[in-house]
Amino acid sequence: MAKKKTVHPEALSVPRGVKTLAEAKAWMAARGITEIECTVPDLAGVARGKIMPASKFFSSPVMNLPLSIFFQTISGEYPDYEGLVDSVAADSDLVMEPDFSTLAVVPWANDPTAQVIHNAFHRDGRPVELSPRQVLKNVLNLYAKRGWKAVVAPEIEFYLVEPNIDPDYPLKPPVGRSGRPEIGRQSYSIQAVNEFDALFEDIYDYS
Template sequence: MADLRDFTKTLPQAAQTYLENRRLDEVECIISDLPGIARGKAVPASKFARQQYFHLPDSIFYQTITGDWGEAADEDGFIEKDMILRPDMSTTSAAPWTADWTLQVIHDAFDRDGAPIPFSPRNVLRRVVEMYHKRGMKPVVAPEMEFFLVARNLDPAHAIKPMMGRSGRPAAARQAYSMTAVDEFGPVIDDIYDFAEAQGFEIDGITQEGGAGQLEINLRHGDPIKLADEVFYFKRLIREAALRHDCFATFMAKPIEDEPGSAMHIHHSILDIETGRNLFSGPQGGETDAFFHFIGGLQKHLPSAIAVLAPYVNSYRRYVKDHAAPINLAWGRDNRTTGIRVPLSGPESRRVENRMAGMDCNPYLGIAASLACGLLGIIKEDWPDKQFKGDAYAGEPDIPNVMGEALNVFEEASDLHEILGSEFCRVYNIVKRTEYEEFLQVISPWEREHLLLNV
């Protein structure tokens, strides 16, 4: 990569189109940490063309969302060892919101011996995908991203409010699928489309969801790592588009009281590597054992994975009866009240939708955990409960309802640890427990209002 012109000629087509007749100024070398925040370095384009890797300390994976540190270092101690970060050039993408001509490149993390860092989220997902490949299976996913556009919130003590729409009125709730409601956010959505086009991403659709200022973006199905990269990128581009229009985009699971939460629904199917056939459908189009085992695995193992799919204390505020989020792991056909849904489809596109993951989860880890549960079901030949018919919101919860309980279940899930990697699970558990203990030291307005003078 010694010559800048040679380097740019090898980029994905969207990046080449973005740079056409322009001079590349800078390259952002990035990697996802445990929360899904982009960490890394920005370097001049000429320097990037000459370098094959760069270094970051492994401690980026020990940080909590507040910036504190979990004591998760290995036997060498907390010495902040340098990792070797190598670019995956297939992920090269524009950063169209920047003042100059900038590209982003996602990197993979290795230790000094060349082994993948086991608690790097992209490596965790790759580990799970490779386990499918070793069994002759190719997993396919399609994420759905829900998020809120809200008014700028500069004081955390103040409640989050919906953004002001184009009409000059705050965004209204309970207008699901309304085109008028989508038009309220037209300028922001226009920038989202423009940024996505510059980055080479294909949006399958944007709809208004049930919350005030809540939108959903659907992505086309594909390779799990590629789609996780896109969600990782999308979170950043959506935030940047919102900032251009004096509002915030938030991916909190439950940002506004009495409004629905935001999910990252994950659609799954599995193909036979040799034939390309959907393994959820038999020769005559019927549902296969693999289809039922995948659902059985989700039902059996998702409670252990909830700490990954719902990674913050706020995540559990989403799992509330009758607030457009599942509370149990019932499965049903074309039933959006169940935690596991089988959408209407033909045999070739038969898929299983996991509706439990919050949009606040790290996309690499959320997809990895969901695929891991399904794979365990296939390996162990788990059978699901009888198909649920009716309103599953009326049922009883099947999942932990607070972060501490979810971590306890996750810590004991040895089967899940074997799929995700024991070292990742160890680090994740320590970091999340540190984060939870930080939260428990904060006294909330509810406690001051109702306990200060009454108990």
């Protein structure tokens, strides 16, 4: 008879972020997580990394990625400048350690999936200065030394379009709950926003 898994109520009470590997195990077990996305942001803000079974992640939560991921452009290419090849070849294998405070459920995944952002280190333990997370830490440390306070005010901008799986066809306005697409631009229209209430409720729930 298969052993029944224990659900930890304290893990369910924490929506995202834990402190230790043991807490991460309880957090994922309580949510039935089967896969985990191990990510690190590149300089363009693109999430790079690996997806692995939760069991494999807990057997070795530290992963390796090449230094070259921090040199990629937004299109996945590499900039053409002198010294790039030597820089990448000098230390091509980095150690990525999970920051469990970033642990969160991936709401759009088909299977129960979690995501955790990693910090990048060289083999000798030095932080990777090119890592955006390390750049931010350096800035915050400077602010702290000077008694400054960082203020962040992000603004999300996006377009809603009808699903399109063929790039040869132009994008079309989406169909809202009224069953009719927009026929013109309706900036700041409350009625236009209400057409997609369900979507915005999901955005609020997961933000």
